[in-house]
Amino acid sequence: MPKAPRNAADGRSYRSRENKPASRGRSYGKPERQTAPVSFGAPSPFQDMPQATSFDELGLSEPILRAIQELGFEAPTPIQAQTVPVLLTGRDLIGQAQTGTGKTAAFALPLIHLTDAARRETQALVLAPTRELAVQVAGGIHDLARHTGLRVVPVYGGQPIDRQIRALRAGAQIVVGTPGRILDHLRRGSLALDQVRFCTLDEADEMLALGFLDDVEAILSELPESRQTAFFSATMPPRVAALMRRFLKDPVHIAIQSKQRTVERIQQSYYEVPPGQKLESLARVLDMETPGPTIIFCRTRQATNDVAEALRLRGYGAEPLHGDMGQPERDKVLRRFREGQADILVATDVAARGLDIDTVTHVINYDIPFDVEQYVHRIGRTGRAGRTGDAMTLIERRERRQLQTIERMIGTSIKPAHLPTAADIAARRRAVFKETLRETLEANAFDGHLATVEELADEFDPAEIAAAALQMLWQSQQGNDTNIAQEIAADGEQPEPGMARLFIGIGRQDGLRPGDLVGAISNEAGISGRSIGAIDILDRTAFVEVPNAEADNVINALRQTKLRGKKVNVQIARPMDRHP
Structure with a gap:
């Protein structure tokens, strides 16, 4: 099918998405591939074959094996051992595997092996749902292709597009990108897909969950009919399955169970x-x-x-x-x-x-x-x-x-x-403190203080001196601050019927006064001062009672403002140790 006519205004040759028919069965510039139904539950003959136990058995080129050795990979993971041989034969593939199983290398290794470094045009395309994943995948491919002479270019939103255009014009055999930015380059004419031989969708389920279905369909429809396609997806929702049936040709299905x-x-x-x-x-x-x-x-x-x-x-x-x-x-x-x-x-x-x-x-x-x-x-x-x-x-x-x-x-x-509980946390902190003290004793990092201990030993028991020093150190490290959960748990007051008791994360030491709370609640939450109940201001915390129906409103309002110049923590004061 001939390409869409060049736009005289901007020189773009990509078919505009705005001009696509509204029908869900629409074509995006190329006829759909005629495929047999994808049987996601059918076993693959490749999975019955003996699996490779080393990368040398996969049939990869010497430069790739050298990069693998330098990166310290010893043996292929299950998804790599099953996927690489399939992709090297040219078959389309469905790979079900989670992040962390080595799936990036599972498609990157055959992609690199099948890409010709002597040709400057883009021959491989990888689509990823997010900028972070695109960068990670591009970095992984670059590391594995370090001795092949291939250029890998990531393209994604959030980075100046002119920089990406220059990188693409310099020659990029492998392009990794997010669907939106790939479409931008297609419209600008800075990226051509007519020579792509290999296309991979990574995290296909997430790509569709993020609303990229139309973008993905548009990109896949611009690829040559002769390309090889691989879909990697942790899950197989109906929209992903439908996309696979449309764009994959007699695919092999490889699944790695998550329970492994x-x-x-x-x-x-x-x-x-x-x-x-x-x-x-x-x-x-x-x-x-x-x-x-x-x-x-x-x-x-x-x-x-x-x-x-x-x-x-x-x-x-x-x-x-x-x-x-x-x-x-x-x-x-x-x-x-x-x-x-x-x-x-x-x-x-x-x-x-x-x-x-x-x-x-x-x-x-x-x-x-x-x-x-x-x-x-x-x-x-x-x-x-x-x-x-x-x-x-x-x-x-x-x-x-x-x-x-x-x-x-x-x-x-x-x-x-x-x-x-509060007691558990206190015990944990003291255990950590004790271990720190033990490390100091074992390192003999206290010589400068022995003279002070000897001087005080005439008046006090050495054990008391040590305990006093530990108390000073404990206070300096903990800042004399009590865990918020302990503060709430220690508050035994029960609010009046119909009222909610709120915890406020500052107190008397911060200069907080009852008028500050009344003013903030009245002005920010729109509650009359007469509706505010008991106010208790302690050294580092405070409690205030407000009508039950207004509790969430007051909490949200106080979290958005400042008390005595500080953003404060506000929450319902329910002593957890007393909760059934």
């Missing part, structure tokens, strides 16, 4: 939390675990902002990551997390696609995922590169059945854990 990778090196547990106390429960878990780099998963973008802000108010180095953030801001957050400037990343599932940070020690499901594949993808962010990891899920009683479904699907029991 969910339990190794990852300790899985769950906490059942009282209704409305998930945030307080999360803080207790973090205080008890004292984790390293941690990713907390939330369902919504708003939740990531709320949780990250609440954790920052508690003193944690938490950063949100979600799809509404601009690319520069996302890059900044990821850089801070990778460099250890932020301890906690609070993310949505889509925003976390493509993250590959080996040092993550804990994954916490603040919201239980809707399906098992989402759960597998989340916990796969930890326990990487031979390390161990912890995956924890916070659930309410009504979510038990959903957790049981996940357990049944992954074939593993997720162990229950008890929420730590």
